Amino acid sequence: MVNLIIDGKNVTAQKDTMVLEAARSAGVNIPTLCAHEAISRSGSCRLCVVEVKKGNRTRIVTSCLYPVEEGLIVDTRSERVQNVRRLVLELLLARCPKSEVLQKLAADLGVDPHPRFVPDTDKGKCILCRSCVRVCEEVVGVSAIGMSSRGSHKTVGPPFKEASSVCIGCGACVYVCPTGHIVMQSTGDKRKIWRRTFKMQACEKCGKYFAPVDQLKFISKKTGTPYKELAVCTECR
Numbered sequence: 001m002v003n004l005i006i007d008g009k010n011v012t013a014q015k016d017t018m019v020l021e022a023a024r025s026a027g028v029n030i031p032t033l034c035a036h037e038a039i040s041r042s043g044s045c046r047l048c049v050v051e052v053k054k055g056n057r058t059r060i061v062t063s064c065l066y067p068v069e070e071g072l073i074v075d076t077r078s079e080r081v082q083n084v085r086r087l088v089l090e091l092l093l094a095r096c097p098k099s100e101v102l103q104k105l106a107a108d109l110g111v112d113p114h115p116r117f118v119p120d121t122d123k124g125k126c127i128l129c130r131s132c133v134r135v136c137e138e139v140v141g142v143s144a145i146g147m148s149s150r151g152s153h154k155t156v157g158p159p160f161k162e163a164s165s166v167c168i169g170c171g172a173c174v175y176v177c178p179t180g181h182i183v184m185q186s187t188g189d190k191r192k193i194w195r196r197t198f199k200m201q202a203c204e205k206c207g208k209y210f211a212p213v214d215q216l217k218f219i220s221k222k223t224g225t226p227y228k229e230l231a232v233c234t235e236c237r
C-alpha cells in the first residue's frame, strides 16, 4: 500500500493503482471521458488532468494513467488544473459542438458552450478517443473498426468507410463511446450499425429479439458452445 495526499486528504491506495482510482475511492470526483473499465487506458481525452507534486517539482499529468506513489501530493482542483481542463474541453467542444455530453461538462466546469475555436469540418460527436476501436480489438476480438485519414479529417469507422464484413453487430463500441457518436438502431428483428443491417435472434423461450445472429455464431465458434444453447436470452437462461 502507498500513502498519498489528494486535495488535502490522506489517502491509502494499493500500489499500481492510478491516481484516478485512488481519488475516486476517496470520494474525489475527476471528470473523465475515455477511461472505461472495460478497456485499456489511452490517455486520449486529457480531461482527467491533475497536478502532482513530488519534492519541489509540480506537474500536470493525466490521472487515469499516472500511478500512485508514496508521498505524492495531488491537487485535482487547483487554478492551473482548472485552466488546463477548461482548455481541453474547449478544444473538444470545438471539434464536437453538438455533443450533449461535452455541453453538460462545459456547464459543470464553467466553460462557454460556444467555444472561441471554430470547427473546420463536422465530426459529429466523435472526440477520436479510440475507445470503440479498443473494445472491438481487446474485448470482442474482431477489429471491425479503426481510424482513417489524418489531421482534421481523421474519422473512426470500418475500413474504407464500407460495411465491415467482420463486424458482428454486438454494439460494444456503442457501450464504451463516451459521447454517443455511434448510432445503433435495433427495431424488431433488425439491428443497424456501421452501415450494416444485422438479423436478430429471437429468444427460443420468450420470443424477444435479443442479439444479432452473427454475434451468437461468433461466440459459438469461439467457445464451442452449440448455437442452440446460445439462442436463449439472459433472462430466460
Ligand code: SF4
Binding pocket: 125, 126, 127, 128, 129, 130, 131, 132, 133, 156, 173, 176, 177, 178, 179, 180, 181, 182
Ligand atoms: S466513436 Fe466514440 S468511442 Fe469511438 S473514437 Fe469517437 S468518441 Fe471515441
Ligand code: FES
Binding pocket: 031, 032, 033, 034, 035, 042, 043, 044, 045, 046, 047, 048, 049, 062, 063, 064, 065
Ligand atoms: S480519462 Fe484520462 S485521458 Fe481521458
